[in-house]
Amino acid sequence: xxxxKSYIIYLLIISLISLIIVIEYNSFKNNKGVPGIELKAxxxxxxxxxxxxxxxxxxxxxxxxxxxxxxxIMPDNYDYSAPGIITVPGLWNSxxxxxxxxxxxxxxxxxxxxxxxxxxxEKLALKIPDMSSSYRLFVNGKEISHxxxxxxxxxxxxxxxxxxxxxxxxxxxxxxxxxxxxxFHHVKxxxxxxxxxxxxxxxxxxxxxxxxxxxxxxxxLFISVFYYLVIFxxxxxxxxxxxxxxxxxxxxxxxxxxxEAVVFLxxxxxxxxxxxxxxxxxVPSGPLLLALSLYSLYPTEFPRKIMNTIVTVxxxxxxxxxxxxxxxxxxxxxxxxxxxxxxxxxxxxxxxxAAKKKKPGAGTLLFGTLFLLLTALIDMGYVYKxxxxxxxxxxxxxxxxxxxxxxxxxxxxxxxxxxxxxQGLAKAEMAFLQAQIVPxxxxxxxxxxxxxTRESPEKARxxxxxxxxxxxxxxxxxxxNKNKLVTLEYELDIVKSYLAxxxxxxxxxxxxxxxxxxxxxxxxxxxFLLQPLVENAVRHGFRKNSEDCIITISAFVQEKxxxxxxxxxxxxxxxxxxxxxxxxxxxxxxxGLTNINQRLNTAYGTDLSIVSTIDxxxxxxxxxxxxxxxxxxxxxxx
Amino acid sequence: MSMIKAILVDDExxxxxxxxxxxxxxxxxxxxxxxxxxxxxxxNITMLNPDVVFxxxxxxxVSGIYLAEQxxxxxxxxxxxxxxxxxxxxxxxxxxxxVDYILKPFTLExxxxxxxxxxxxxxxxxxxxxxxxxxxxxESVKKFFIYEQDNIILLNxxxxxxxxxxxxxxxxxxxxxxxxxxxxxxxxxxxxxNLDFFRTHRGYLVNLDKVAEIMPKxxxxxxxxxxxxxxxxxxxxxxxxxxxxxxxL
Numbered sequence: 001x002x003x004x005k006s007y008i009i010y011l012l013i014i015s016l017i018s019l020i021i022v023i024e025y026n027s028f029k030n031n032k033g034v035p036g037i038e039l040k041a042x043x044x045x046x047x048x049x050x051x052x053x054x055x056x057x058x059x060x061x062x063x064x065x066x067x068x069x070x071x072x073i074m075p076d077n078y079d080y081s082a083p084g085i086i087t088v089p090g091l092w093n094s095x096x097x098x099x100x101x102x103x104x105x106x107x108x109x110x111x112x113x114x115x116x117x118x119x120x121x122e123k124l125a126l127k128i129p130d131m132s133s134s135y136r137l138f139v140n141g142k143e144i145s146h147x148x149x150x151x152x153x154x155x156x157x158x159x160x161x162x163x164x165x166x167x168x169x170x171x172x173x174x175x176x177x178x179x180x181x182x183x184f185h186h187v188k189x190x191x192x193x194x195x196x197x198x199x200x201x202x203x204x205x206x207x208x209x210x211x212x213x214x215x216x217x218x219x220x221l222f223i224s225v226f227y228y229l230v231i232f233x234x235x236x237x238x239x240x241x242x243x244x245x246x247x248x249x250x251x252x253x254x255x256x257x258x259x260e261a262v263v264f265l266x267x268x269x270x271x272x273x274x275x276x277x278x279x280x281x282x283v284p285s286g287p288l289l290l291a292l293s294l295y296s297l298y299p300t301e302f303p304r305k306i307m308n309t310i311v312t313v314x315x316x317x318x319x320x321x322x323x324x325x326x327x328x329x330x331x332x333x334x335x336x337x338x339x340x341x342x343x344x345x346x347x348x349x350x351x352x353x354a355a356k357k358k359k360p361g362a363g364t365l366l367f368g369t370l371f372l373l374l375t376a377l378i379d380m381g382y383v384y385k386x387x388x389x390x391x392x393x394x395x396x397x398x399x400x401x402x403x404x405x406x407x408x409x410x411x412x413x414x415x416x417x418x419x420x421x422x423q424g425l426a427k428a429e430m431a432f433l434q435a436q437i438v439p440x441x442x443x444x445x446x447x448x449x450x451x452x453t454r455e456s457p458e459k460a461r462x463x464x465x466x467x468x469x470x471x472x473x474x475x476x477x478x479x480x481n482k483n484k485l486v487t488l489e490y491e492l493d494i495v496k497s498y499l500a501x502x503x504x505x506x507x508x509x510x511x512x513x514x515x516x517x518x519x520x521x522x523x524x525x526x527x528f529l530l531q532p533l534v535e536n537a538v539r540h541g542f543r544k545n546s547e548d549c550i551i552t553i554s555a556f557v558q559e560k561x562x563x564x565x566x567x568x569x570x571x572x573x574x575x576x577x578x579x580x581x582x583x584x585x586x587x588x589x590x591x592g593l594t595n596i597n598q599r600l601n602t603a604y605g606t607d608l609s610i611v612s613t614i615d616x617x618x619x620x621x622x623x624x625x626x627x628x629x630x631x632x633x634x635x636x637x638x
Numbered sequence: 639m640s641m642i643k644a645i646l647v648d649d650e651x652x653x654x655x656x657x658x659x660x661x662x663x664x665x666x667x668x669x670x671x672x673x674x675x676x677x678x679x680x681x682n683i684t685m686l687n688p689d690v691v692f693x694x695x696x697x698x699x700v701s702g703i704y705l706a707e708q709x710x711x712x713x714x715x716x717x718x719x720x721x722x723x724x725x726x727x728x729x730x731x732x733x734x735x736x737v738d739y740i741l742k743p744f745t746l747e748x749x750x751x752x753x754x755x756x757x758x759x760x761x762x763x764x765x766x767x768x769x770x771x772x773x774x775x776x777e778s779v780k781k782f783f784i785y786e787q788d789n790i791i792l793l794n795x796x797x798x799x800x801x802x803x804x805x806x807x808x809x810x811x812x813x814x815x816x817x818x819x820x821x822x823x824x825x826x827x828x829x830x831x832n833l834d835f836f837r838t839h840r841g842y843l844v845n846l847d848k849v850a851e852i853m854p855k856x857x858x859x860x861x862x863x864x865x866x867x868x869x870x871x872x873x874x875x876x877x878x879x880x881x882x883x884x885x886x887l
């Protein structure tokens with residue numbers, strides 16, 4: 001039953017994942033949403049005359065563009081002196097000028113002539129990504145868009161990263177694209193992403209699909225923030241959910257800032273400084289919050305020192321991002337991405353260790369984290385141009401969604417587990433209390449005393465005395481406190497009263513042998529250990545037949561262990577009960593034995609041992625490890 | 639109305655005496671027998687011919703409930719009143735409310751009330767239905783009552799090898815022979831609670847002490863061979879693991 005349930009959950013997760021992948025894949029493939037890259041610009045000219053532009057085609061303006069370093073050339077002022085060649089998309093950092101790499105900072109003019117197909121009647125548009133760090137774009141002599149303000153120095157420049165779409169008027173059969181780009185704020189300069197040309201319809205569709213994906217991701221992420229916060233608000237002890245809420249929030253924030261930069265829809269005037277800082281902060285906060293949440297989930301698997309190291313290292317970076325300009329914190333990202341990968345791999349090992357111990361939800365979490373790391377690597381590969389597959393550029397977002405789903409599942413399992421254990425504990429406590437008061441015994445005894453008042457008031461009185469002693473022991477509620485210990489002598493006194501009562505009830509058919517080593521009497525033990533065993537033994541002894549019931553109670557020290565033993569000559573214990581005890585399957589056992597075993601387990605780490613033969617009798621042993629201070633110290637067992 | 643003849647059964651002597659004293663104070667009750675041994679009481683019923691039996695429930699060898707069922711089988715006209723120290727919880731759990739019972743320690747008022755109900759039942763000749771109560775009452779019976787024609791056989795649980803469910807009845811296997819019973823296999827399973835009997839299969843309840851060996855079959859299922867009789871008993875696949883663990887003990 002339980003297995004079936006978890007299968008259903010895994011099935012749901014897997015189908016959800018496949019659904020996302022299918023949507024993602026289909027929307028791009030079937031709608032031809034992927035920009036073509038077959039034709040590349042050569043020496044500043046991109047020849048698209050052979051391309052058939054229909055409703056839905058897109059083409060990247062990739063390849064060799066003309067480049068004029070340190071010049072802003074207006075489109076009407078064609079000065080063809082020393083045009084360089086630069087690859088778009090790409091960075092200009094390694095562009096050679098006067099045999100030296102120009103580095104990140106600087107400015108320049110990009111130019112590309114696009115030859116359009118002659119039969120092109122469709123309205124065309126450009127999808128212009130953000131560039132590092134500001135640009136001004138002219139097509140056929142007219143300025144059609146800009147991002148920030150380009151400048152020749154850091155003071156003159158105002159950076160802005162905002163993807164745009166601009167419609168084009170294409171009367172002539174060609175496009176003359178001139179872009180002024182300047183960068184004094186970032187460590188990477190130039191046009192770092194493809195500019196895409198297509199029909200207006202296709203360009204907007206492309207953007208819509210991107211927006212759709214963004215909205216789904218942002219929705220899921222912020223709903224999960226809400227979910228975690230609700231959990232945290234009702235279970236403040238569950239810090240994990242707070243960290244996860246923050247994690248999801250950071251992931252959601254990142255989704256707002258990247259791709260189509262949805263944030264511009266909400267805050268059109270958001271400053272470049274704030275935006276770039278926020279985007280960067282979301283990266284180190286990932287491993288930071290993940291480490292904190294994992295530590296709170298699996299403290300035994302996650303060494304505190306390593307957790308602290310991860311938290312310190314990544315917090316430091318966040319501080320650096322907040323207080324320094326992009327030029328300083330930007331380059332540090334390269335180092336941090338390596339640390340990021342290392343931290344992630346370490347945490348995967350932590351989760352794997354937890355999964356090995358069958359911690360609830362660790363399996364799902366392991367899967368989610370592996371997936372997240374994999375997609376992060378693919379994404380980094382795109383950023384570092386290790387591969388140029390645009391399809392895979394945003395896989396990280398999908399990894400993130402799957403990770404969040406796994407995380408939710410894992411947290412739910414965890415909470416369910418805590419809840420079940422709490423229930424089990426409450427049940428065990430209830431059973432403990434019930435086991436202590438057996439009304440059946442009390443009524444029978446009263447019945448016997450009622451009769452004895454007629455026959456022998458003397459006997460009745462002594463029986464009442466024993467009953468009072470017995471009840472004093474049972475109703476000593478002080479002892480129900482978990483940490484209380486009693487001397488063996490105290491426990492034995494209650495047992496003796498009990499046996500005295502039973503022997504009157506059964507008209508001296510009860511024989512008891514005490515084999516108590518005098519030295520053991522002062523040892524402190526958990527209360528209510530012997531009594532239930534003796535009561536069981538009497539019940540079993542008399543169940544057998546009309547013969548005498550013989551009970552033997554012994555206490556002795558053996559190899560630094562106090563051994564308490566209760567035997568009877570009764571009906572014996574069935575094999576399934578003994579098996580249940582060894583398997584800790586308490587549903588089969590009586591409440592008395594279950595309880596003793598659980599308490600022995602928690603207090604001493606030992607188990608009851610049972611030797612039983614059907615119809616010949618049962619011997620039950622309790623082993624209590626002795627510590628040198630056991631006799632005197634009360635607080636040594638918690 | 640004539641005197642009601644009563645038999646009292648309780649394995650505790652003082653409880654028996656107390657009930658006796660209380661009942662003797664009532665004018666219309668005549669105690670014709672008191673027993674501390676439940677089996678002995680059963681074999682005296684024919685001779686004593688009582689109207690009512692007061693039965694303690696918690697007794698060795700057989701419970702008051704099992705004994706009552708046997709009395710209803712052999713002497714259906716005899717009325718049964720249970721005497722018990724159960725608490726309210728147990729009374730509800732065992733559905734004792736459906737039958738007549740007195741709680742220990744007993745008050746005379748309660749006994750009087752029960753007796754007047756009893757008189758009514760004797761008058762109208764209403765028999766108590768014990769069967770549904772007995773069917774679900776879990777206990778460790780030490781001897782089964784087997785009825786064969788005019789004989790009552792007391793079958794020792796230790797002598798049973800296995801019990802097998804057939805079409806309309808069950809068959810109890812001992813070393814030398816079979817006994818038939820109209821009770822269901824579930825009934826026997828309940829009566830053998832806390833004894834080493836194991837349901838190997840929907841149709842078989844096996845005495846674990848009489849198992850000689852487990853024998854694998856070609857189709858990955860198992861049989862067990864019993865000692866002495868060498869009978870082969872099928873084990874259902876779901877039970878084989880637990881059975882092996884139990885036999886290893």
